[in-house]
Every structure is written in structure tokens, then in C-alpha cells.
Amino acid sequence: MIYNVVLVGYGYWGPKLARNIQNSNKFRIHSIVDTSKKNLEIAKKNFPLSKLYRDYQKINNDKIDLAIISTPTKFHFKIADYFLNFTNVLVEKPLALNLRDVLLLEKKAVKSKKKLFVDYPFIFSGSIKYIENLINSRKYGKLLEIESFREQAPVRKDADVVWDLGVHDISILRYLLKSKPIKIQSLKYNTIKTSKKDTAYINLKFKNDLKVFIKNSWISPIKIRIIKFKFEKAIVICDENEPIYKLKIYSRNNHSKPNYKLELPEIDLSEPLFNLIEYIGKSIQDNKNPIFKNNFNADITKILEKI
Numbered sequence: 001m002i003y004n005v006v007l008v009g010y011g012y013w014g015p016k017l018a019r020n021i022q023n024s025n026k027f028r029i030h031s032i033v034d035t036s037k038k039n040l041e042i043a044k045k046n047f048p049l050s051k052l053y054r055d056y057q058k059i060n061n062d063k064i065d066l067a068i069i070s071t072p073t074k075f076h077f078k079i080a081d082y083f084l085n086f087t088n089v090l091v092e093k094p095l096a097l098n099l100r101d102v103l104l105l106e107k108k109a110v111k112s113k114k115k116l117f118v119d120y121p122f123i124f125s126g127s128i129k130y131i132e133n134l135i136n137s138r139k140y141g142k143l144l145e146i147e148s149f150r151e152q153a154p155v156r157k158d159a160d161v162v163w164d165l166g167v168h169d170i171s172i173l174r175y176l177l178k179s180k181p182i183k184i185q186s187l188k189y190n191t192i193k194t195s196k197k198d199t200a201y202i203n204l205k206f207k208n209d210l211k212v213f214i215k216n217s218w219i220s221p222i223k224i225r226i227i228k229f230k231f232e233k234a235i236v237i238c239d240e241n242e243p244i245y246k247l248k249i250y251s252r253n254n255h256s257k258p259n260y261k262l263e264l265p266e267i268d269l270s271e272p273l274f275n276l277i278e279y280i281g282k283s284i285q286d287n288k289n290p291i292f293k294n295n296f297n298a299d300i301t302k303i304l305e306k307i
């Protein structure tokens, strides 16, 4: 069975979603919606067989199996709410701009028996899967500390840097630790004249004395996507910008006099967006959605609100 997709929003991120949909043998792009004529023309060149619309409300048939929403964040709620009436929905991160809207969407999905997915791409990456196994197997002992540095991204007008970039860190933490922080401290700044806060320093404390530090900033001449996981017997550095060796494991035998041994593990390098699309195909097929259950989206949004 090939599922029909409508993609709403063909700006910067929309074409990446479209490419991954096209590469999957489970889906095809049925239609593309964008309010911008220019972007629709680009979409037409890339997907000549797809139907094109300026207004998403023109789509109201039940031939659509999945609506993907990749518009600016302030429109996510309204558009997701519309499509959940008759189809499954994948929304770009962040799902919405407040907890109330996230809970309304979750409720609507349950009521209309449709599935709601969010594109938190890193939880579908080979590196985070590898780290998940290290945490669960306790191969290097207990996890003591996590530090994340996520810098450089387009400045947004409708969401601050925490809702835009920090949401990646919070989704990774919620996915890996399956728990919420017991303490949250944060400082947020406008370092240049952006309408929303462009830089954030976040300290979180989880149970078992696990400490987390997150730095997010849109303003940086270089793109940084580094997370350090400190275990009792190793420090694992995850750099999503690295093409192949995204993980470096520095293990040590002696705690007091560290003598690090470097290991470069082989990880699954498939594109996280592709893995997400495959996950969605399987979810629709099997009528299951294991990742997005147990208040996953609501927990993430609650933390974003507290920060």
C-alpha cells in the first residue's frame, strides 16, 4: 500500500521532507500547499505529478493518509487542527507554541482516531540510538552529566531560540531518559536586536543526580551540534556535523588518573528524516505509535514552557 501525502509549507525545510517522502516506497506526494506562488513554482518543477494549492482548506478528501505541516510555527496549531479531522498528521518541531494547544491537538487526534507525529529528527538518528544502547546497557557505568552546544540557525520571529533549537535537546533528553527534570534553571538573552531571545543557557537536574547543561544560540559564525555524554567510565562526544564519525568514545580505566582510549564506533548513518518517515509508515500500517505515547509531546512542551 502506498500512502498519499499532502505537504503544507515548501520553504526551507519542506523540500527536505518532500525528498525523504519521495525516497520512501511507502509514500507518495499527492499534493503540495504553499501560500507563496514562487515556492509553489519550485515545487512544481521538483514534483510535476503532484497537485498544487495555495489554500490548505481546499484539501478535504479522505484520499490523504498523512498531512505534513512545515509552515512557520505560529500556524502549526490551526493547520494541524484542520487536518486531524480526517487524516494522520506530522508537524514540524515545535508542535505548537504553548501547552494548551499541544493538549488540544493530542485530544483531537484521539477523538478522530488519527495519529499525530512531530519531527524531532535527532531521536531518529543512528548516533542517539547508539547512545540509548550505551545508557541502557550501562556499558560505561552510570550516566553522570550531559552537555549540549547547539549554535547557528536562521533567526525566527515566532519562536525563541529555546522553542526553535532547544526543543531538539529537550526531545533527545525526554527520549533517552524517559523522565522529566526535577530542577530547571535558565538564562535567556537578546544578544543582538532579534524580536525573540536568541541565546539561552539552561541547567537541568534529573533524578539520580544527573546534571544537564544546554547552550542554544542562533548567533554564531560556525554551526555547532555537539553533545557530550559523561559516563563513569567514558566520555562520549556526539557531533552531528561530522559526516561519518559522529560518535567518539573516550574510555578510561582509572577514574582518578584518566588515560583515555579513543574508539570510533560504527553507527547507522541513514538520514534521521528518512528513519522518521519509515517509522510513520510502519505506525500507520500497524496502528501503533510507540514513540509518541505517554505524554511525549506534552512533557517536552511543559519543559519548554518552564525554561
Ligand SMILES: NC(=O)c1ccc[n+]([C@@H]2O[C@H](COP(=O)([O-])OP(=O)(O)OC[C@H]3O[C@@H](n4cnc5c(N)ncnc54)[C@H](O)[C@@H]3O)[C@@H](O)[C@H]2O)c1
Pocket (backbone or CB within 6 Å): 008, 009, 010, 011, 012, 013, 014, 033, 034, 035, 036, 039, 054, 056, 070, 071, 072, 073, 075, 092, 093, 094, 119, 120, 121, 164
Ligand atoms: N526538524 C528540523 O530540524 C527543522 C529544521 C528547520 C525548520 N524546522 C521547522 O519547520 C518549520 C518551517 O520552517 P522553515 O525554515 O522551512 O520556514 P520557511 O519560512 O522557510 O518556510 C515556510 C513555508 O510555509 C509557507 N507558508 C506560510 N504560511 C502558510 C500557510 N498558511 N499555508 C501554506 N503555506 C504556508 C511559506 O510560504 C513558506 O514557503 C518551522 O516550524 C521550523 O521550526 C524544523
